[in-house]
Amino acid sequence: MLVRGARPIHLINPLWDANGGSDWRAIEMYKALRKHHAVRLWSRFEPARAFRRAYPIELIRPWLGRWPVGGTFIFVGAYFRVGHWFKAALPQRTILVYNTCQPDRFAKTLARLRAWHRTPVEVVYTSSLLRRYSDIPGPVIESPIDLEEFAPRAICASSSRPFTVGRMSRDVASKHHGEDPAVYAALAAMGVGVRVMGGRCLSESSPRVPRDALLPAGAREPAAFLRDLDCFFYRTSERWLEAYGRVVFEAMACGLPVVCGRRGGYADYIVHGVNGFLFDTSAQAIDIMIRLRDNVALRGRIGRAARHTVEELYRGRAWREKLAYFLPPERELAAALALPARPLGPSPSELPF
Numbered sequence: 001m002l003v004r005g006a007r008p009i010h011l012i013n014p015l016w017d018a019n020g021g022s023d024w025r026a027i028e029m030y031k032a033l034r035k036h037h038a039v040r041l042w043s044r045f046e047p048a049r050a051f052r053r054a055y056p057i058e059l060i061r062p063w064l065g066r067w068p069v070g071g072t073f074i075f076v077g078a079y080f081r082v083g084h085w086f087k088a089a090l091p092q093r094t095i096l097v098y099n100t101c102q103p104d105r106f107a108k109t110l111a112r113l114r115a116w117h118r119t120p121v122e123v124v125y126t127s128s129l130l131r132r133y134s135d136i137p138g139p140v141i142e143s144p145i146d147l148e149e150f151a152p153r154a155i156c157a158s159s160s161r162p163f164t165v166g167r168m169s170r171d172v173a174s175k176h177h178g179e180d181p182a183v184y185a186a187l188a189a190m191g192v193g194v195r196v197m198g199g200r201c202l203s204e205s206s207p208r209v210p211r212d213a214l215l216p217a218g219a220r221e222p223a224a225f226l227r228d229l230d231c232f233f234y235r236t237s238e239r240w241l242e243a244y245g246r247v248v249f250e251a252m253a254c255g256l257p258v259v260c261g262r263r264g265g266y267a268d269y270i271v272h273g274v275n276g277f278l279f280d281t282s283a284q285a286i287d288i289m290i291r292l293r294d295n296v297a298l299r300g301r302i303g304r305a306a307r308h309t310v311e312e313l314y315r316g317r318a319w320r321e322k323l324a325y326f327l328p329p330e331r332e333l334a335a336a337l338a339l340p341a342r343p344l345g346p347s348p349s350e351l352p353f
Helices: 021-033 049-054 084-088 103-116 128-132 180-189 222-227 246-253 265-269 282-294 296-314 317-324 329-336
Strands: 009-012 039-043 057-059 072-076 093-098 121-125 164-168 193-197 231-234 258-261 277-279
Touching (some): 021 039, 021 246, 093 103, 103 121, 121 128, 164 222, 180 193, 180 282, 231 246, 246 265, 246 296, 277 282
Parallel strands (some): 009 039, 072 093, 164 193
């Protein structure tokens, strides 16, 4: 059960939803950190089939004697229960990534992790918004995004399709604002194409929205879906505060102008009228999107600035230093300076069970 050689980094997340932002944060952290250190992916639940096929996920099965032991434990999210197996995990370091605005669950998970070991539990916040809501110290480290995958589309000389507005999310009502169907219906009536991936939950209550506009979550590969849009629209239910909004940054990375409700962690990164737009009312949102439809130069300027913002966030020494926070001390400096790093210990494919 123990990893020979270097003390590994253990990333723990349910990984049960291939359309979930927390799940993808765990995957992208695995891809980024394994360039510098031995990293293992763990789930106590049944992972999504797409993840099981693509990544070496190990299942926590206490009754079979299978759970991570030793090294650094990174719990990606506070929304799932940590089992009693953690009592026997012998962590050298424990990190809790708080990335959904659920203060009750956060408090319970933090208390559980603290109760079982003498080592302190470090908290990492996914956004400045969550950090402002807490009195527990900890750095802000955003959810990693693959900038090569989420890249602007090639410029086409002409297109037969109409100006198209879209968004994507998990297919649950809390991810949608109650007034969004009326916005989609108004846009469609003005000849704007609408594509909502993760919008099937709106079908029964939104008869005025074209049926072909509402797609199930995961209907298309996310980057390809975004590259078929001209504008990205996003806000959530009043019952759900978007702590970061990973999809907003994926859209910005694709060079799309984003039009977003002001309430969300992403708002700290959007300068209105410079690299995106923030709105308070549905009428404001519709007006902004119609202006973008009618002004190609404006779309291009905002989209380029959006891509530049995301590149500034996820490239360069500042971002490397953020990722290096998760590494053991002997690897931290090399990663921060982007020096070549010789892997320590066995590769994930060589690890036991």
